[in-house]
Amino acid sequence: MTLVSDTLTWLTDPANWTGPGAIPQRLIEHLGLSAIALAVALVIALPAGLAIGHTRRGSALAAVLANIGRSVPSLAVIGIVLPLTVMIDPQLGFKVYPTLVAMVVLAIPPILVNAEAGVVGVDPDLTEAARGTGMREVQVLAGIEIPVSLPVIVAGVRSGATQIVATMTLGAIFGGGGLGRYLVEGIAQNDDGKIFGGVVLVAALALATEAAFARLQRALVSPGLRAPGGDTAPVPGIAET
């Protein structure tokens, strides 16, 4: 298989590991913008999801917005916002902001929906008991609902983060950085090693992101909810996603 050997040759070529446009630089660009996108998505989606879950109000509206966010193709989002963002900045507004917006739009639905569903799924006996002891609403949310539903909330963040990392590759079509450059350039330059080397890197990054958040998710199960002997246990009243 020349494809496999081309890919291995490209991945192991020292020239692809140092200097401008090399793998470490592209990886940092990829992770940097992905982290910013995730942070923006969290700031928007997490408070909204928690508030909706706690108050049980606005869940229909949230579901509609989340579904729109899920159904619009990322490339279309980029195309729609690009004419607006270039007015803000002709450089970043062309190469960076449209992709950033697309990543945020795509990451909001899973984070918001899981935060809401996690809080809604907390056993009412727990929250009623908490209120009975005189806890205020903020304390109920912060002290009971969030800790109990944390694995579900983090599952949403995990799904959003993985989608962000995958969507970041589209930015290369508009001159952006990141690992997507290898796919776009490899196709144009008729270089199979570069294309599939890029594919391997993007896939590995998505899997690593998924694995890292899966670990985080397990680590965040409240100690009081852990089954003896195991570090995860089905939480009563919470649907795993």
Added chain:
Amino acid sequence: MRMIRTLALGASLLVLFGACTTGGGSKPTVKIGSVGFDEARVVAEIYAQALEADGYTVDRAGIGLGARKVLLPALESGQIDLQPEYIGSGLASGYGGTSTNDPAKNKADLQAILDTKGGGITVLDYTPAQDTNALVVRKETADQYNLKTWGDLAAVQGDLKWALATDCPTNPLCAGALKDDYGIDTATIDLTLLDACSTPMADALLQGTVDVAELCSTGPEIIVNNWVRLEDDKGTQPADNIAPLVRNDYLAKVDKAAFEKILNDVSAKIDTPTLAQLYYDVAIGNKDIKDVASAWLKANGFVQ
């Protein structure tokens, strides 16, 4: 529109029956492909309709299929039978040959390579129209730096932001020619790589993201935006005339001379202003590619 299409369909059916009664060679379905951008698609559609008018059945699934990377293997493996190709770029970036600004030589060199590909592929006559890689700047940039030629760019290369085709760094006609003939080093300039002749490329120039963009010389955005196309004063860019590439095994199944004559007659009528107008009608006029193709064929007497 619907009525025009219905009439066009009726017309082609009439021609079809006419062709049947007069006999002639077998006319198996011809599978036509093209690269993705509007200009190539409209030329492919013109060839398709010209063949339909003579009674051939056309499978258009391959029109707009994608880059050469996708299209050439499809042609070599017989998934498509025919595609319009830019012979200069096809020779250089598709098959690793060396293209010149002499279209006859480009055609001969491409034919020599294609004789051995996919059981033999024939390059038919090329169009008088040429679509060359063009470096384009906005009017104000041209005035500010007094730019007329590619050579003028060398002195101010560091002051400008550039957008070149994604394959440029490895393309001898792009990065190679810029460096060797003009002293413009693509490794040191502020460079963004975008799809050649694409909407993002034109947008980047329009929005001021870049100051110099590589576009197709027939690109309608150049006229619409009153941009300045700089002269390739050292003549480095290949002559990109368009010619249909046809698989020999398909030609063997049909009346070869008659089939080739249909396409060659059409190609002979496509000159550079025609090509630019067709491209303009589709890309800027937002007209349907099939309508643009049939209107042109009617205007030039190829179909009634």
